[in-house]
Amino acid sequence: MEKIKVKICQGTTCFVMGGEVIKSIHDTLVEKYADKIEIVPVRCLEVCHDADSFSQAPYVYVNDEVVSAATVDKVISVIESKLKNE
Numbered sequence: 001m002e003k004i005k006v007k008i009c010q011g012t013t014c015f016v017m018g019g020e021v022i023k024s025i026h027d028t029l030v031e032k033y034a035d036k037i038e039i040v041p042v043r044c045l046e047v048c049h050d051a052d053s054f055s056q057a058p059y060v061y062v063n064d065e066v067v068s069a070a071t072v073d074k075v076i077s078v079i080e081s082k083l084k085n086e
């Protein structure tokens with residue numbers, strides 16, 4: 001099975017809006033899904049550039065799906081949904 005690609009934004013906006021969340025997403029995902037996902041740190045996913053989207057940071061991509069206002073639970077929910085569908 002191909003691993004799910006999880007792109008965790010580490011750009012300035014996402015860091016400011018949820019630096020600790022991003023770190024905990026990374027740590028939790030590595031622990032829970034090491035054999036099922038590939039974590040790709042990225043600088044900016046280019047979805048944070050207006051006032052509305054700024055307030056929805058931090059962002060994480062799970063394959064091609066954008067998770068806004070990302071939390072550990074939201075990202076895990078999207079990953080588990082994709083795992084069920086494979």
Ligand code: FES
Pocket residue numbers: 009010011012013014015043044045046047048049057058059
């Ligand atoms: S800094 Fe995260 S999407 Fe731009």
